[in-house]
Amino acid sequence: MTTVLPLSPAGPDAPAVAGQVRRRRATAGITLAAPAALLLLVLLILPSALVILFSFTDYGFGTSSWRFIALDNYAELFGDPSVLRALGNTATYIAVVVPGSVALGLGAALLIEGRLVLRRFYRVAFFLPVTATLVALATAWEVLLHPGFGLANLFLAALGQPKLRFLADPDIAMFTLAGIGVWQLAGFNMVLFLSGLASIPRELYDAAAVDGAARGLDRFRLVTWPMLGPTTMFVVVVTAIRGLQVFDTVAVLTRGGPAKATEVLLYAIYVEGFRYFRIGYASALTVVFLALATALTLAQARLMDRKVHYQ
Numbered sequence: 001m002t003t004v005l006p007l008s009p010a011g012p013d014a015p016a017v018a019g020q021v022r023r024r025r026a027t028a029g030i031t032l033a034a035p036a037a038l039l040l041l042v043l044l045i046l047p048s049a050l051v052i053l054f055s056f057t058d059y060g061f062g063t064s065s066w067r068f069i070a071l072d073n074y075a076e077l078f079g080d081p082s083v084l085r086a087l088g089n090t091a092t093y094i095a096v097v098v099p100g101s102v103a104l105g106l107g108a109a110l111l112i113e114g115r116l117v118l119r120r121f122y123r124v125a126f127f128l129p130v131t132a133t134l135v136a137l138a139t140a141w142e143v144l145l146h147p148g149f150g151l152a153n154l155f156l157a158a159l160g161q162p163k164l165r166f167l168a169d170p171d172i173a174m175f176t177l178a179g180i181g182v183w184q185l186a187g188f189n190m191v192l193f194l195s196g197l198a199s200i201p202r203e204l205y206d207a208a209a210v211d212g213a214a215r216g217l218d219r220f221r222l223v224t225w226p227m228l229g230p231t232t233m234f235v236v237v238v239t240a241i242r243g244l245q246v247f248d249t250v251a252v253l254t255r256g257g258p259a260k261a262t263e264v265l266l267y268a269i270y271v272e273g274f275r276y277f278r279i280g281y282a283s284a285l286t287v288v289f290l291a292l293a294t295a296l297t298l299a300q301a302r303l304m305d306r307k308v309h310y311q
Helices: 014-054 072-078 081-114 119-131 134-144 151-158 173-198 202-210 216-227 229-244 248-254 265-275 279-305
Strands: none
Touching: 014 279, 072 081, 072 279, 081 119, 081 173, 081 229, 081 265, 119 173, 134 173, 134 248, 173 229, 173 248, 202 216, 216 229, 229 279, 248 265, 265 279
8 A cells, every 4th residue: 555645744753754755856856857957958058158168268170279368259250340241141131031021921821811712732832941951942042043044033034124143143142042031931930820810719800890890901900910919029039030040041052152241140150160160269159149149039028028918
């Protein structure tokens, strides 16, 4: 027979029994939390601590000696025109991708939610870029945007417009990559907005109709948009972070060119760390990247939290 310890023991042995219960609960809690804590320590805390440590050194991959140089790496990167340009390119990418993919994802979600026919087909069609391999998609875009035989330039020629060097012109290359980013992220945002739309009570639309909001635009303005506040906040923050992490399309399509017009922060970290093997300098860039990601998340969450409507 199993002995069950009472939650509130009484009698002369009550303190001892209560202490035994607390120890058992503490042991069970530590046992359950230990695997996750160990993974967190090995995969996140220790690597982050090492990156911060290396950022204060001149360590280079393969070198036999290195020394502590304090803030020299940070002073160099904030005075490096290439890094400042990479930061500007990243900001441009985010400024185009966030509103573009959020608006396109919301529009697709509203269209799919309002259609009864072929709803599943449209969901799969819009979500397909999210499931496909980014490198394969980037290669397909390279063919579509080819200055000679690409479909985009053939379409422009059919309209009587001059052909464009989408990936070779410094003035439009970054915006071309941002357009690809909008296309890639719109499907993911659509799924999130569909989830948000499904959680809106139908009674609110009936009440809005009774109050005179008969048109679709009025229902969207008075019911849908306010109730999508938490979902919109989440989508904007996630999209901004994913925009900050852009790397695949840059590495495959432009390699930071032409003339570093498309070099973003993550690609600059890759070049410094794995091409020039300047681990200390790349670590300093990584710390800046992590600080920007954290600041961006906190700032957007704080600003939008004041405007959203929670159910």
